[in-house]
Amino acid sequence: MASVTLTDVSKRFGDNTVVKNVFLEIADGEFVVLVGPSGCGKSTTLRMIAGLEDITSGQLKIGERVVNDLTPRDRDVAMVFQSYALYPHMTVYDNISFGLRLRKMPKPEIDQRVRDAAEKLGLTELLDRKPKAMSGGQRQRVAMGRAIVRQPAVFLFDEPLSNLDAKLRVQMRAEIARMHRREGVTTVYVTHDQIEAMTLADRIVVMNFGVVQQVGAPLELYREPANVFVAGFIGSPSMNFFDVDLSTTGGTPTISGKGVAAVEVPQRFRPHLGDKTQLVLGVRPEHLGEVSESPHITARVDMLEPLGSEVHALGEVDDQSIVASLEPDTRVRIGGNVGLRMDLDEIHLFDRETGVALGRQTHQGGAA
Amino acid sequence: MKALATLLWLPVAALLIAGGFLVVAWSQGSADGQTYQARRAATIARAVAWVDVQEAMRIDDAGKGQTQRFVEAVAKTVPGVEEALIVKGVNYKAHSDPARAGQRLDVESLEAKALYDDARRLKANVDKNADERAKNPDLAYDPYPEVELRPVPGGLQALAVGEDAGKYIGTARITASPAPYRFDLPWLIVFLALGLSAIWLGIGGRIPAKPRIGVGVAALVGLVIAGSAILPGWRNDLRRAQAAGDAATLAALDEAGLLAAQAPAWDEEDWEDLEDDEKAEETARITANGLIPYLDRGLNGALEGRLVKVQVANEGDATRLEPPTGAPPGTLLFSAEGRSVYFSGEAFDAAVVEDEAGVRLWGIGFGIVGLLIFLLGELGQLQRASRAAYKHRGAYGYLSPAMIGMLILVFVPVVYGVVLGFTQRTYNITEFAGLANYIEILADTDVGDPNNFYFKLGVTLMWTILNVGLHVGIGLFLALMLNDQMLKARGIYRVILIVPWAIPNYITALIWKGMFNKQFGAVNAFIEMMGGESLSWFQSFWPAFSTNLITNTWLGFPFMMVVCLGALQSIPTDLYEAAWVDGANRWQRFRQITLPLLMPALVPAVIVGAVWTFNMFNIIYLVSGGAPNGATDILITDAYRWAFERDRYGYAAAYSTIIFLILLGFTLLTNRITGATKGAFE
């Protein structure tokens, strides 16, 4: 087991820099999830840690060792691929024991470890099968088995669950969480499913265009997104944004914009306003409440998504779309209007020019 | 109505079996008649040439005119012989028409011109052989040259050359009409079949369905047994007729006053007094010195061992149609015009037994077909099949052009080839030879001889294994290189490396042959440039074998390369990355991932490649051409040489059938073994 440290790591393919100056310290035993939109460089980052891609510049340490120039086989990492990459010509047993056999471990010990892993993952019955003869979930477990028997210093997962159906995904997610709790191995996990990220991670790294946007615990990202991108990326349904202008009426700073009634800027933002006048207001759907009088926002409802515990109302305000999470017994109807009031303790303000949340110092929220 | 339909199958099957027997009897009978006629003509031609040689070699005048007497006697006493003559240069030395004896050939007539040309050609052969022997004393002198046979309108001609240790004496020619041999249809079988069918139609309907099939089968089996019992008996008569014909030839010799001079007659008592080994010795003496070796040879010149003794009966003694008590044990006697010939009973019986076995086999074959038709008919399979064929007539209609094409272009030639393997042919006469070709090929165990089958098989196997090994090795290596993402301009290399494959292989073969030329070849030029000594590539085995191997490797690796490349590209890179992370180094990734995953594509390619190489005619034939002395020939080129250079079609067909069986066995075996590798992607 070991920590993983990325210091100013970048990756270029030709002229295209796909990972830019990443600083990241992953503690021993920590479960870190990389999220971000497709093509943002998650896999590339992971593959650099695995050693499958060269590092263009910067330094990568696993434990105390600088591993920039070590091949994957010398890094003591195990990786689970999105495609599982099971060896099609080998049985489950041989797939799982492959790494151990290469290391010339004594037969009885290999057998012991393979059977233990198979036991944990419920694969005992399948040890003699070949990958072709198994379901997606079973294959996924074999891929995990292959990683855990090695007892590596670091586990790397690249979207391991994205080929499974929703129900299996929930099951396997729990499995991975349990495994991590049990083994306590440092884990880097790539996904673009934010529920996976939120439920599994000790810390989440949000990336966009090869740049780390914010690193933090799941709730921290939810509550205090560092910028518009993170705010919009984390949370489902995602945050509603409105362009607002700041004006000072009678000494109190007030924001107002298209479709949004004027509201006083809450106390906590005031020290950070500076001379900015163009802001973005962000409010999550769950922080919008239905009111009959003096609403902040009046939206026309286009669609209702009743989920049982709540109803998502999708609507429009002055050509901007909006989502609100309403009580299940709401009387709102499609085509009707609904008055909404923001929970002012939970709103976010961002600098419209840079996208940075008010109160945040830097654009990038890398771990210090 | 339905009952009648099921009853009909027995008559159909019975008539089919009887018809089959008739066809066999007729075809074998006429084949035998032909063979017999050819054999007799050949025998007489040899005898005439021999008699002529004897006359020419005599210093005194005692034998003067014996050849003329002999040809006249032959034409008179031997049934079927129309004309017998000896020609030398432009003169008839002897002619069965006394008026023409000693006359010049009428060179204006086409017939005589042909005779003159034939004689000239045979003389040239004798001279050439004598030359060769003078140069190479190891060459054996064969005093029994082969006889040339050719059909002519209404019969056939046999030509034999007379020589005395390389000196040309003359050419004998016999013209014979078709064999005086009567062919009786075995009507008994036909009547049996008809009778059986009639009885069946009368009472068959009363037998309940289940036992009826049993009765029918029993009836047909009985018919087959009766048939195979009748046929061989009928064929023995034919043998006897042949033996009597041989006796007639001897009678002619005797009439010419030749037998007394050559074969001492044995008194019965004297013969009785001989010890067994003395009898054998005496038989051998007669055999070795006298006429018998000339009379006792088959079409191909091989000694048959049928005649063991010739006895001239005393004047007026016509009683010896039974073997006299003094005849060598186990002999059979045939006589003609008072002269007796003893045949080896053993050789005679062996021939009869072989014949019987052949006929029985055919009989059983037809029996099985008949029984199948009967059973399928009774069980309704045939009706169902024809109904299905009618119902799907559209589909079968569309298929039929292809099926007919396959039948004509594939099935018929293959069957013809296999059948040909059971025949032997001398000039234009083809005769059924049973397994003789196979025995000749397989029983020859002189493996050091380059023309031996096992030697060739060894060369072929070595050729195949080395080639396929090199093709796969080089092909795989290049495919791995081309598959490397780091390699620049891969497309260009790929095209260049496929070029050898794209050029017609005989062009490549001829180019390589030229490059291996001792004087002008590029290979020797290169060797000399490097300071080496130039090599006569085709003078000894290993260099000659190497030229073939190099050429075929050049031709063969692109195929394996393309196969490997395709297979390599279908292996997901994920697997390599996973193995790498798991701790596999380059070699281990190749050994554990690449190689096993290549197998499903590579194994069929190797099997196909092995079969191709095993039969790679062009390269061997064009590059080394079998040099030196056929040592580098493989089975398929040797089969070609047997057929088209040595004119032994039957032998060549048997050869090809053996090659086919070897490859069939190989394919079945590999298919079975590689069933295991099929599972790789499953």
Ligand SMILES: Nc1ncnc2c1ncn2[C@@H]1O[C@H](COP(=O)(O)OP(=O)(O)OP(=O)(O)O)[C@@H](O)[C@H]1O
């Ligand atoms: N071998 C390569 N050569 C050139 N460009 C590459 C290569 N591999 C990845 N890229 C580029 O790098 C960028 C990041 O790719 P990466 O695979 O890391 O994305 P990702 O975040 O994993 O996306 P996804 O969620 O779709 O898997 C992409 O724009 C991709 O096109």
Ligand SMILES: [Mg+2]
């Ligand atoms: Mg990815």
